Amino acid sequence: MARLFAAVAQQPGRGPHLEAFFGCMYHAAMRPAEVIHLRFDQCHLPETGWGMLYLSGGVVTAGKEWTDSGAVHEIHSLKRRAATATRPVPIPPQFVRTLLAHIERFGVTPDGRVFQNQAGNYVEPAAYGTTWARARKYVLTRTELASGLAKRPYDLRHAGISFWLYSGVDPAECARRAGQSIEVLFRHYAKFLDGVREQANRLIEQSIQEWGRVSQGTATVGLSRDLDRK
Incomplete structure (x- = not known):
């Protein structure tokens, strides 16, 4: 994944904004909507050692006609959780440093969100999808591209969970960190x-x-x- 993350960071424009964005999907197995919603006050980022992300919901694009407020985006609680529930997810020291560097470089939005587009608004799926597609094209071999390796940004979440399992993490703990039931984990x-x-x-x-x-x-x-x- 390091090659792909580096290829994201090297892209002009939105690329540097999205390196840590994609890292959240891999290192914390976050859903894209959860990454978009992540706020600075949900992050425990020590100078040394493991950090923690306290996830509380996600931002989805619903369209004005589908929201009560008429806004394009709507904040939802965690999937299959109570409205006030949070999900603590540990993150390794290497990624703590990546997030700290991101915040140091780009700051946070007035409402505390860690990730934003160049205009300070929500990161849109079409934008991060395009950036990811370019990164794959830049660094993957023809064989890797044909195999569908990390074809979608969401595949980073699957890759992160798979890495936890491969590392010997208990499946129940993997399911808890990923915010899914143990039954879903075993099925997928x-x-x-x-x-x-x-x-x-x-x-x-x-x-x-x-x-x-x-x-x-x-x-x-x-x-x-x-x-x-x-």
Whole structure:
């Protein structure tokens, strides 16, 4: 993903604004609407160590005729959560630094939003979609492009969750961080979880074998001592 993020940052205009935007989707498995809604007061960004994002909702483009206020955008609560619910998501130190650099460079909007377009308004799906498509074209090989690797920005969320699972994070914790049920996680990542399960089985088997060797060694030492006493 590093190649793609770098290709985003190098694009003139909106590119530098969107590097951390896409990073949120990958490192925190955030939905695009949640990234658009992210405010500075929802971010715990220490100078060292892991940070935390306290997500509370998302901004969706509904159209004036579909909102009570007549506004184009509407703020929704977290998906499948109570209106006042929040979802804390830890983020690694590397991405904490990326977010800090983004805020230092671009600031925040008057209402505290971390991400904005060049005019200070909401980031639009068409805009970040175009930027992502260009980044893929710039850095991916023909084979990678044909495979559909990270074809949509939303695929970054899937990639982030997959990386957590591959790293050995408990599926229930992955589901909690991603804001989805464990049932949905198992349904969408069943094939990937099969591979993780096999890896877990190998680790357990290795531990059993190691424990067996340790236990056998302890038993041998104990037997030798008993014989010496006799």
